[in-house]
Amino acid sequence: MMFGFTRAQAIGFVVMAAILAVAPFVAYPIFVMQVMCFALFAMGANLLMGYTGLLSLGQAAFFGMGGYVAGYMIQTMHASTEVGLILGGLTAAAIGVVFGWLAIRRQTIYFAMITLALAQLVYFFAVQDTGFTGGENGIQNIPRGNLFGSFSLHNDLQLYWLVFAVFIAGFLFVHRVIHSPFGQVVKAIRENESRAISLGYKVEQYKWVIFVLAAALGGIAGGLNALVVRIATLTDVGNATSGLVVLMVLVGGIGTVFGPLVGAAIVVAMQYYLASFSDWVTVIQGVIFIACVLAFRRGVAGEVASWLKLSL
Amino acid sequence: MLMILGKPAPLLFGQLLLGIINGSFYAMLSLGLAIIFGLLNVINFAHGALFMVGAFVTWGLLHYLGIGYWPAMVLAPVMVGAFGLGLERTLIRFTYKLDILYGLLLTFGLALVLQGLFTNAYGSSGVSYSAPDLLSGTLNLGFMYLPVYRGFVVAAAIIICVAVWFVIEKTSLGALLRASTENPALVQAFGVNVPRVIALTFAAGVALAGLAGVLAAPLYSVNPGMGTDLINTVFAVVVIGGMGSIGGAILTGFGLGIIQGFTEVYYPAASSVVVFAVMAVVLLARPAGLFGRAA
Numbered sequence: 001m002m003f004g005f006t007r008a009q010a011i012g013f014v015v016m017a018a019i020l021a022v023a024p025f026v027a028y029p030i031f032v033m034q035v036m037c038f039a040l041f042a043m044g045a046n047l048l049m050g051y052t053g054l055l056s057l058g059q060a061a062f063f064g065m066g067g068y069v070a071g072y073m074i075q076t077m078h079a080s081t082e083v084g085l086i087l088g089g090l091t092a093a094a095i096g097v098v099f100g101w102l103a104i105r106r107q108t109i110y111f112a113m114i115t116l117a118l119a120q121l122v123y124f125f126a127v128q129d130t131g132f133t134g135g136e137n138g139i140q141n142i143p144r145g146n147l148f149g150s151f152s153l154h155n156d157l158q159l160y161w162l163v164f165a166v167f168i169a170g171f172l173f174v175h176r177v178i179h180s181p182f183g184q185v186v187k188a189i190r191e192n193e194s195r196a197i198s199l200g201y202k203v204e205q206y207k208w209v210i211f212v213l214a215a216a217l218g219g220i221a222g223g224l225n226a227l228v229v230r231i232a233t234l235t236d237v238g239n240a241t242s243g244l245v246v247l248m249v250l251v252g253g254i255g256t257v258f259g260p261l262v263g264a265a266i267v268v269a270m271q272y273y274l275a276s277f278s279d280w281v282t283v284i285q286g287v288i289f290i291a292c293v294l295a296f297r298r299g300v301a302g303e304v305a306s307w308l309k310l311s312l
Numbered sequence: 313m314l315m316i317l318g319k320p321a322p323l324l325f326g327q328l329l330l331g332i333i334n335g336s337f338y339a340m341l342s343l344g345l346a347i348i349f350g351l352l353n354v355i356n357f358a359h360g361a362l363f364m365v366g367a368f369v370t371w372g373l374l375h376y377l378g379i380g381y382w383p384a385m386v387l388a389p390v391m392v393g394a395f396g397l398g399l400e401r402t403l404i405r406f407t408y409k410l411d412i413l414y415g416l417l418l419t420f421g422l423a424l425v426l427q428g429l430f431t432n433a434y435g436s437s438g439v440s441y442s443a444p445d446l447l448s449g450t451l452n453l454g455f456m457y458l459p460v461y462r463g464f465v466v467a468a469a470i471i472i473c474v475a476v477w478f479v480i481e482k483t484s485l486g487a488l489l490r491a492s493t494e495n496p497a498l499v500q501a502f503g504v505n506v507p508r509v510i511a512l513t514f515a516a517g518v519a520l521a522g523l524a525g526v527l528a529a530p531l532y533s534v535n536p537g538m539g540t541d542l543i544n545t546v547f548a549v550v551v552i553g554g555m556g557s558i559g560g561a562i563l564t565g566f567g568l569g570i571i572q573g574f575t576e577v578y579y580p581a582a583s584s585v586v587v588f589a590v591m592a593v594v595l596l597a598r599p600a601g602l603f604g605r606a607a
Contacts, residue, residue, distance in 0.1 A: 055413045057420075102592055105599040106551070108412050109355040113547040114595065120544050121588050239544070243420065250417065282428030289421025293414045294406055 004179025008310040009257055020164055029156040030228060035268045036167040037225040042248040042260035043174045044217030050255030051178055052210045053190035055112045058119025059245050062092035062215040064237025065122060066222030071139040071232040072132055081145040081153055085223040092219020093212050100211030104204050119242060126237045138233030142226055163224055170217060175257060186210055247285060250292045253299025258312050262300045319577055325456040331573015333462055336469030339565025340524040341546045343476055346561045348517035350493045351510055354404060354415035360543025361426040362518050366392045366525020367534045368430060371441045381444040385526050392522025397515040430536040438535025465527050473562045480558050489513060548591045554604015564602060
């Protein structure tokens with residue numbers, strides 16, 4: 001099958017695409033767009049968590065910087081939308097090259113703590129009001145600009161198709177990566193790192209590439225999200241967002257194909273519908289973390305898959 | 313005015329003191345993390361939240377029950393430790409058989425719950441707590457003015473760290489802990505109730521965070537985010553020092569606090585990031601950490 005889909009995954013993909021194509025006409029488009037942005041972000045995190053066995057607690061650095069760069073380029077430099085998004089992704093990837101280079105020197109919990117600490121550096125940079133990130137205020141009223149300098153994205157529905165196209169492209173790309181020979185080696189590293197080393201694979205380089213890919217996906221997702229909500233703030237680059245994306249992967253199903261989207265939908269929906277309970281949202285998220293770890297480690301997609309005896 | 317290395321002495325010593333105070337908290341918290349990690353193989357992400365709970369308990373004892381600072385210094389760690397014991401028995405122990413990352417995720421969730429609950433109850437700006445009369449005021453040391461409470465915090469932290477180091481490295485109780493870390497199955501075969509040792513170790517590590525919270529209560533505003541801000545730096549300290557040795561955790565904690573203090577004097581813009589910069593350098597030069605064993 002193309003892109004390495006199994007039959008069940010191909011059906012799942014078509015159903016997913018169909019639902020997302022109808023969604024803006026039945027649901028609030030901004031909400032669905034945010035779900036797709038966070039799903040793209042979570043797919044990157046899932047590459048690390050699910051397929052490489054590396055838990056990063058600093059993914060918000062990439063998401064936030066992607067948003068800042070895209071917002072700044074489109075608002076201040078009057079760049080065309082796609083240029084802003086691509087530069088956001090490239091900036092995140094460049095940061096990912098440096099952070100990954102440092103972080104892959106340690107494993108498991110140390111890796112998690114290093115990514116958390118490095119993301120803190122980006123946060124401190126964003127807090128300074130340098131005229132780029134806007135400090136406490138962030139970048140406000142980001143114009144959505146024009147695609148290729150000519151197609152207006154002002155209307156929610158017009159932007160929706162851009163987000164939809166980027167999400168589908170990202171989904172297929174990630175799936176292709178996972179099911180490539182490269183992806184097989186990555187999974188082998190997760191299963192048994194010493195064995196992979198003894199087989200002659202340069203384990204560090206594989207981890208590094210995955211880290212940079214996850215960063216780039218985070219950057220593009222952050223840029224898109226900044227266009228959707230039209231602001232880029234410290235929240236996007238803060239620790240809470242890093243925790244949120246880990247929660248999405250965990251709830252959706254670590255190492256599953258559809259998990260990130262399912263997890264993003266659940267977590268973003270919680271943010272929307274429980275917004276009036278303000279700080280209770282944090283408590284509920286914490287409880288879900290605990291419940292997932294103790295009783296629900298396969299996540300939604302993983303549970304459904306095992307129930308249907310399929311790989312989703 | 314006395315000048316040292318091109319800076320006025322009071323400024324230099326004042327910042328150095330702040331650095332040592334920060335270092336005191338880094339040392340106490342990374343010590344607790346190292347003890348817990350050594351035995352449970354769990355990195356306790358809720359450590360900062362439990363530190364915050366310690367500070368709130370100190371405030372609550374005075375506010376609701378009229379119990380002052382000195383009794384709180386015993387009561388608050390005991391209460392936080394008992395709470396930790398409950399957490400270990402009801403939640404954390406189920407992660408021992410799982411991948412090491414699940415323990416991290418569980419305690420991460422715990423931290424969110426605790427922080428959310430306290431934000432709901434007390435708001436994010438928090439409450440204030442003043443130092444006991446005995447420790448208020450300042451002392452003129454000739455070269456600088458020392459607020460008595462700050463001096464007390466440094467002295468207390470050093471005593472606590474040395475006491476913990478002594479218990480773990482030099483007593484039979486410590487030997488039991490170290491043996492359980494090395495080879496739990498063998499220690500169990502000698503008739504020791506290892507699960508109980510593990511639970512009590514977690515409680516003790518958490519009580520240490522609670523005690524640090526008591527010391528912090530009069531120093532900082534008691535607010536739900538106080539632990540999170542601190543613990544992120546403490547994780548960097550743990551990466552720098554490595555979790556292999558108790559003494560290493562203490563030295564790294566104080567050392568980085570002092571480095572941070574000096575940075576505040578000579579290049580203030582970098583003071584909040586210097587710990588992370590040191591972490592990057594250490595990762596390049598000695599990936600296992602300054603005192604860590606390769607792993």
